Amino acid sequence: MALIARLNIGETLGDRVMKVDHAGEHGAVCIYAAQRWFARWRAPEMVDELDEFLAHRAQFLAELQRRERPRCRSYFLCAVGGFALGAATGLAGRDAIAATTVAIERVVLHHMQEQLQALDGVDKQAADTLRAIIVEEQEHHDRSAARIREVGMWPKLIDPVVAFSTEAVIWLGMRL
Template sequence: MVGELKEFLSHERRHRAVFLAELQRRHYPRCRSYWLCGMGGLALGLITGLCGRKAILATTVAVESVVLKHLAHQLQVLGDIDPHAVAAIASIVEEEQHHHDHSAAQIDVNDPWFRALAPMVTAWTEAVIWMGMRS
């Protein structure tokens, strides 16, 4: 999985750069949950990495499901209001969908890892996004 994970990491770094550029263009600071997201992602990655392939796949599917739902909502809300933000978001959706689909194709939703991790990871990811969206 190392090759896959390195590819995904390169995508995520690009996504972070895209969003940072948009924030800088607007003279906005990073969201309040930026460091929480980073630390949570690091902890989640370490834990699932120690638990193995199925845990990594289950976590990836859960995180990307929430992220894709959030991005779709943002695209809908922004519509014609902010074409720069829409372009930034649209530029990453395909890669996020690939992360989700590639991982989902390798795991059974009835697998104990998925059933145990998905609800917790989903709730945590939703909470971090919710916190980041508050002004």
């Protein structure tokens, strides 16, 4: 999917990317917060790991503040959708939590790499922010992928739904 954005007056591509990624990260925080709540009961061994996944929203917010830009219009949509997804998958347990993270991070990493290519040499601050976050997002993906059992229904069920939803939210955010 090509990186397409409808830019507001005075907004750069880097501004839009930071806004959309901040909103998406807010959705991820809501997913992990809801999953964490249920993981205390369904997958207690994952609580500390989920806590570690809550860090990037502040990095995107700092970059938005430096640019003096408001949040993306999709911010609250990401929160509601994220919380609902996190509650459903958290209630389902360990494999569903891990499968959700793998699906989200796979899509997000693809988009961040695409964004990085578009911003490299154009917006150093945005590109540097993405580079720093991509490393940690890849680690989240890999840690969760290692938790998924070879045989199980959750990855097969969750992956297409979560991947499509994540793509849709990114597409919408780039156009709002």
